[in-house]
Amino acid sequence: MGWEASLPERVKIRDVARAAGVAVGTVSRVLNDHPTVTEPVRSRVRAAIAEMGYERDSVAQSMRGGSTHLVACAIRDFDIPRFALFIKEAERVLREAGYTLLLSSTTNSPEVEMALLRACAARRVDGVMTTISDESHPGVIDALHAAPMPVLLIDRDHLPELDRVTADHAAGAEAATRHLLQLGHRRIALLVGDTKAAPSRSRVEGFRRALAPAVPDAHLLRDRVLTSEDAFRETMALMSLAEPPTAIFVAAMDMLGGCLRALRALGLRVGEDVSLVSGSDSELAELYAPPVTAIAWDLAEMGRHAATMLLERMRGEAPDTGRALKLPTTLVVRQSCRAIP
Amino acid sequence: MGWEASLPERVKIRDVARAAGVAVGTVSRVLNDHPTVTEPVRSRVRAAIAEMGYERDSVAQSMRGGSTHLVACAIRDFDIPRFALFIKEAERVLREAGYTLLLSSTTNSPEVEMALLRACAARRVDGVMTTISDESHPGVIDALHAAPMPVLLIDRDHLPELDRVTADHAAGAEAATRHLLQLGHRRIALLVGDTKAAPSRSRVEGFRRALAPAVPDAHLLRDRVLTSEDAFRETMALMSLAEPPTAIFVAAMDMLGGCLRALRALGLRVGEDVSLVSGSDSELAELYAPPVTAIAWDLAEMGRHAATMLLERMRGEAPDTGRALKLPTTLVVRQSCRAIP
DNA sequence: TGGCGCCGGTGAAACGTTTCATATCAAACG
DNA sequence: CGTTTGATATGAAACGTTTCACCGGCGCCA
Numbered sequence: 041m042g043w044e045a046s047l048p049e050r051v052k053i054r055d056v057a058r059a060a061g062v063a064v065g066t067v068s069r070v071l072n073d074h075p076t077v078t079e080p081v082r083s084r085v086r087a088a089i090a091e092m093g094y095e096r097d098s099v100a101q102s103m104r105g106g107s108t109h110l111v112a113c114a115i116r117d118f119d120i121p122r123f124a125l126f127i128k129e130a131e132r133v134l135r136e137a138g139y140t141l142l143l144s145s146t147t148n149s150p151e152v153e154m155a156l157l158r159a160c161a162a163r164r165v166d167g168v169m170t171t172i173s174d175e176s177h178p179g180v181i182d183a184l185h186a187a188p189m190p191v192l193l194i195d196r197d198h199l200p201e202l203d204r205v206t207a208d209h210a211a212g213a214e215a216a217t218r219h220l221l222q223l224g225h226r227r228i229a230l231l232v233g234d235t236k237a238a239p240s241r242s243r244v245e246g247f248r249r250a251l252a253p254a255v256p257d258a259h260l261l262r263d264r265v266l267t268s269e270d271a272f273r274e275t276m277a278l279m280s281l282a283e284p285p286t287a288i289f290v291a292a293m294d295m296l297g298g299c300l301r302a303l304r305a306l307g308l309r310v311g312e313d314v315s316l317v318s319g320s321d322s323e324l325a326e327l328y329a330p331p332v333t334a335i336a337w338d339l340a341e342m343g344r345h346a347a348t349m350l351l352e353r354m355r356g357e358a359p360d361t362g363r364a365l366k367l368p369t370t371l372v373v374r375q376s377c378r379a380i381p
Numbered sequence: 382m383g384w385e386a387s388l389p390e391r392v393k394i395r396d397v398a399r400a401a402g403v404a405v406g407t408v409s410r411v412l413n414d415h416p417t418v419t420e421p422v423r424s425r426v427r428a429a430i431a432e433m434g435y436e437r438d439s440v441a442q443s444m445r446g447g448s449t450h451l452v453a454c455a456i457r458d459f460d461i462p463r464f465a466l467f468i469k470e471a472e473r474v475l476r477e478a479g480y481t482l483l484l485s486s487t488t489n490s491p492e493v494e495m496a497l498l499r500a501c502a503a504r505r506v507d508g509v510m511t512t513i514s515d516e517s518h519p520g521v522i523d524a525l526h527a528a529p530m531p532v533l534l535i536d537r538d539h540l541p542e543l544d545r546v547t548a549d550h551a552a553g554a555e556a557a558t559r560h561l562l563q564l565g566h567r568r569i570a571l572l573v574g575d576t577k578a579a580p581s582r583s584r585v586e587g588f589r590r591a592l593a594p595a596v597p598d599a600h601l602l603r604d605r606v607l608t609s610e611d612a613f614r615e616t617m618a619l620m621s622l623a624e625p626p627t628a629i630f631v632a633a634m635d636m637l638g639g640c641l642r643a644l645r646a647l648g649l650r651v652g653e654d655v656s657l658v659s660g661s662d663s664e665l666a667e668l669y670a671p672p673v674t675a676i677a678w679d680l681a682e683m684g685r686h687a688a689t690m691l692l693e694r695m696r697g698e699a700p701d702t703g704r705a706l707k708l709p710t711t712l713v714v715r716q717s718c719r720a721i722p
Numbered sequence: 723t724g725g726c727g728c729c730g731g732t733g734a735a736a737c738g739t740t741t742c743a744t745a746t747c748a749a750a751c752g
Numbered sequence: 753c754g755t756t757t758g759a760t761a762t763g764a765a766a767c768g769t770t771t772c773a774c775c776g777g778c779g780c781c782a
């Protein structure tokens with residue numbers, strides 16, 4: 041293999057210095073583009089570096105300097121396909137700024153989240169962007185505040201002292217619900233994720249706001265829909281009620297598939313037998329027959345901004361107070377909702 | 382914020398030693414569970430660690446020890462939704478083994494890939510799992526061999542001296558093509574990605590094998606389909622041919638959406654006007670109307686095995702020769718293919 | 723020509739851990 | 753009782769870089 045036995049004895053700054061006939065400090069100054077080094081020396085050192093294939097050891101660099109140029113991103117579950125866009129853009133921005141992305145799953149557990157923050161501190165990670173699963177968990181909140189590096193929250197809005205990027209889920213949910221109301225729907229079911237976290241709570245809030253002064257039927261409000269199977273099960277249950285809903289607003293992220301599977305299993309036609317709005321847009325929503333009305337927002341932009349804000353904060357260019365960016369959501373009206381008498 | 386000005390002066394091993402009234406070396410031995418520490422000393426040190434909230438600095442640890450417990454994963458593009466499953470499982474296995482995943486996009490460029498390997502060396506990353514965009518690029522091949530850490534290839538099979546996990550795309554493509562042939566199709570279009578890399582080449586190979594002794598019509602063979610827009614464009618072009626194909630095998634990963642968009646734009650019905658097979662399975666394929674016949678393989682298992690094999694290699698538990706794991710593909714027959722006279 | 727300031731370069735300390743040779747001490751043994 | 757042995761703990765070196773106090777020599781001015 042090459043990497044196991046006969047390690048070619050990594051070349052270090054000392055070897056370069058010896059080869060170039062200068063002191064190690066001088067090589068370091070060349071590497072870091074210090075002005076106080078004369079041209080002949082600089083090029084001699086550069087030549088030695090090139091010839092010997094020297095590569096800086098960033099562990100040693102971090103050891104001395106402090107910064108690791110590592111940024112951690114932690115979310116509940118990577119296989120939420122839409123989140124890939126967030127990560128992709130965040131990684132791009134960070135990479136172009138010389139940072140490396142470190143990815144970790146929180147598995148939706150406060151304990152894991154606390155462990156993660158500790159691990160980031162131990163690794164001297166320069167910055168963290170993360171969701172958190174339970175906004176009122178004191179341990180996690182303490183850990184966030186005690187973190188020795190800047191933390192940016194993804195889609196969480198309850199800690200004004202931290203930077204955060206969110207999508208306007210309340211407005212999205214309100215618009216979706218109004219859309220259904222205008223079409224004459226009164227029995228509207230809502231599927232959301234964990235209401236311990238902002239997105240689901242905001243969606244419920246927007247839902248209630250649109251319904252007011254009427255209040256939602258408790259039977260039609262289902263939370264803790266976290267997996268595709270949950271969505272399948274809840275949809276089955278909803279449509280088996282004595283008085284089933286005339287419309288389903290499947291607001292939990294990427295749960296449309298589970299819902300559609302259930303409707304298919306029940307032999308119900310979307311748009312005909314039950315109207316449908318998805319809380320997040322996807323190719324599936326776009327290309328399904330009929331195409332499914334959905335709430336859309338720009339996850340790539342969200343990732344881009346998250347990375348940018350975190351970079352500013354790490355560089356100390358940000359104000360003392362936490363900054364909030366709330367991205368707009370839009371309702372993409374398609375053909376999955378029918379007017380009812 | 383807490384992290385900016387008044388850093389609470391991180392507690393180090395020396396402070397713990399002083400508090401416990403022992404030498405730093407002793408604290409280190411307690412931390413690393415060395416047997417040569419008496420119980421009273423051990424518990425005294427443990428108490429001091431707990432009380433002071435000491436946390437090991439893993440940068441310093443790596444500095445001295447060598448291992449960073451970092452594993453890099455690099456693929457072309459994260460927003461290939463199916464790959465999230467791979468990453469998710471790989472991350473889980475690695476995390477449970479005490480490693481942290483470092484994620485990077487290669488942007489399908491050999492230069493970036495070479496830079497990435499150098500950066501991994503500089504960071505003293507313990508292992509790398511990666512795709513590579515051009516299997517015959519000498520620079521990348523040299524870099525792979527010169528890498529000072531184990532490298533595992535994802536879905537690449539051309540370097541027998543390296544570990545690798547692949548899916549049997551050739552068999553999948555062959556099965557899909559036979560399926561279409563049996564239904565009477567003769568003009569079958571194939572959309573694949575970059576044939577500089579194994580998956581696309583294997584798919585073409587399986588396609589040819591099924592067709593033999595007939596040879597594919599060059600007009601119906603489209604490679605370099607890398608984005609959804611490419612798939613859209615190529616599908617439009619194919620169906621506008623004087624003699625359009627009766628079936629499309631959209632074998633490039635996650636390109637089904639683009640293809641379906643084009644067919645919809647042309648007003649062509651899947652199954653009726655043109656048969657369709659997708660080279661990778663997805664919710665879209667499963668739930669589309671009609672459901673789309675697709676080639677499936679277990680990406681989660683692929684990620685799991687990749688991580689496991691890399692862990693074994695890093696621990697030196699693997700044989701000297703590169704190991705290959707080829708996951709089977711299955712053809713999930715749905716209703717997107719019609720028999721033709 | 724001698725003193726001074728300045729430029730370019732040097733060498734060592736420091737970062738926080740692990741490890742290794744060494745010191746200490748009690749028990750065991752002749 | 754003196755010596756060996758074995759078990760624990762100690763202190764310093766080492767990891768590879770950056771930085772900083774310092775030094776030699778050069779040109780400039782008196």
